Amino acid sequence: MAIVTCRQLGYRYRDEDSSRAFALHGVNLELEQGLFYAVLGSTGSGKSTLLQHFNGIYQPSEGEIQVLDVTFQAGQKKKGLKELRSRVGLVFQFPEQQLFEETVEKDLMFGPIQFGKSKEAAREAASKALAEVGLSRELLERSPFELSGGQIRKVAIATVLASEPELIVLDEPTATLDPVSRHELIELLQELRRKEGRTVVMVTHRLDEVFCAADRFVLMKEGTITFTGTRQELLESPERLAEAGIVEPQMMTLALEASRRTGLPVAEMPCELDDWAEWLMNHSGLASGQSGQPAHASDPDDDNRTALGQPAAHEPIAEEEQAGELRPAGTGEEG
């Protein structure tokens, strides 16, 4: 089921200098429920502007966007969007700079209370959200300003999770984090999508960090969408990455090169590091020739592995195909 649908969506900043008239233009996009989307693009590609349409912070100057059961059309200004905003959580860049209460708990309760929950229910939501991001309850009484960089970022994301949104939208949540915290954060988002079935949309300019985690990839350039598709489709069109100013992940370069050398399709290649090590040893002759240890013997449990051609979360194939059909019309053709 589509949870967000954009049709010819365009956005123009009100009194901006006319040099860059449209921040978004002719955007067609459909987001399926329960998937992890990575939106990639360089500075000024319009990715932040697009995100802010998902809960009505920005409303279209052209075309329309439907989010859940609310439709925004160009020329109409909608107000009273509390209901929608409780279902679509938007996390802005550097969310930690947006914390303002004395304690973590109060900050976490702010959203639920605004959305009409009782104090008790809000308190419960607060501790649940904190647990969801994997932080201990002890932090509830602390001031947000005492926490470490990675912790404070997680708390800030929890402030949005506290309202239990169906769709979670994050604008560069990993920016300025160290690599380990970044990795943990992506795992957390994957959990939210896998265990709780939430839809996650995340903006980043680092494809390598989401390459194995995301189900769908959206590339943006100068206010338009230049590509939407699965990892498999992305692997088939590396030129789209260069065009959008995105650095190709090392894993992708390796997979393409390996496919050239071995003649095997990239779809069969693995995602995980250990699987890759074995795959390479099995397919290059390097292992058997030089170490004498049969590499494939170490892990018989082949069924549980994720391959590059598969969605990240072990979905049934049927669902995957269905989702594929609903891809937006403009896939890969605009620029």
Next chain:
Amino acid sequence: MIRMEQIAFHYPKREALFENLSLHIEKGQWVSIVGPNGAGKSTLAKLINGLLSPAAGQIQVDGLPVTREHVDEVRKKVGYLFQNPDNQFIATTVRDDIAFGLENRAIPREEMLDRIQEVAVELQIADWLDRHPASLSGGQKQRVAIAGLLVLQPDIMIWDEATSMLDERSKQAMMEQLKELHQNRNMTILSVTHDAEEILASERAIVIKNGQVAADMTPLELFEQEELAYECKLMPPFALALSMAMKKKGCRIAPVQDERELVNAIWPS
């Protein structure tokens, strides 16, 4: 070039950060400073140009003690690049911002104009000289900040997480810049960073932990000590991680730094 002897330091009302830290850095060396969060990497960098002062111990830069009398001289030799490009852009145009350091050094106007022009051409920012910082991207601002330091002709560059707010493309461009400074200008470089590729491009990795220099080795050795690297919140690039994983599984392969090398190692052509 840089000598720190038995440094002690603590922030007001906090526990001691360093108790007895010593460190020597040779002229022309490119050093990465790494360590867990809160280990004091940034503090260490700020001690070198006198932005902070140690409670005990001595710091020398190019033979000059970093003390009140000499701090001005020391700062002439040390260019310091901060993390947030916005917080080091002082003026309202690129040209005025590059001029800021020259103005502080009371350089005559004619010479200022020449030097600004020179550095602007070198860093390819001549087209932006009259632009306002708000109209530049993060990467562009950081390039302007580098120009503002290079125009002062320092011998040492300190980068304090200078690339962490930038997108991948800008980060790669910044790394090229570092290589250039290192090779062509023989500049001494000290970089506080979490970026694996940047660390691997440097010559020496110094791990600051528990108020001490906990390890001092080549970047590759650091990544091979997986636990220590993880503790410093570092992750190896995919190709390096992969070659190390293959080695662990009994494959005879040397650690490689990028995927091209890996491909060549696996399928020698």
Next chain:
Amino acid sequence: MQTRMIMGRYVEGDSWIHRLDPRAKLGAMVLFLVAVILASRGLELSILTAFAVVVLLSSRIPFTRYIRAAKPLWPLMAFMFIFYTLFEHGGDIWLQWGSFRITSEGVLLGLFAAWRMFLLISFTSILTFTTTPIALNLGLESALKPLSIVGVSAQSWTMMITISLRFIPTIFQEAEKLLKAQASRGADYQDLKLMDKAKMVLTLMVPVTVGAFRRAEELVMAMEARGYVLDAPRTSLRTLTWRAADTLFLLLFVIMLSVMIVL
């Protein structure tokens, strides 16, 4: 929005007034202010207005912009007019109602007061309309220089202005982002009642202030690292050059003021 915050009220142009030294313009504004204060009769005000119109037109900025510049002060002008009308008495009585009187002199004085204020605001806008913030700042610095004798640091004042010019847009952007983040968490500024709006602006102050302080701390370090020492001698990339036109411009105002005094 952004361009407006960056450039202040500057209107791009290339008239002779745009090219004048900011110090000449500052001096002229002071002279004009004196003239407005001295002008108490209709004749003087008329001459002054005619003079102002000629100068304003020569800036080649649409005349309506100057008129609009006084718009925020219309309520004040109206108040002054009513005040004089009600409480100044003299001349013919036009209306009487108990002890309450409206006289010809009261109306006239009220008109004059509003007129003077309008003239002053509209005319002095020429300074900010034709001078970039950078140039204005430089002009201020050299105008304030004599004050260093009495211990006022012109440099620290102008550095303060430079930094404000640089960071006010950034701080506004941050505040705007915070408002959006609040709206996303259910507190939409637009939907709130007046009291709640005020409350919300207060909660915004916390992150904005914390952010500004953190920024200031780093900024100070960045300035120090590049060799800035308060009140140490420094040179300036931007210099002001006084031309004949500047002397002429100032002279024009001196003559105008002399005429006012003689009259």
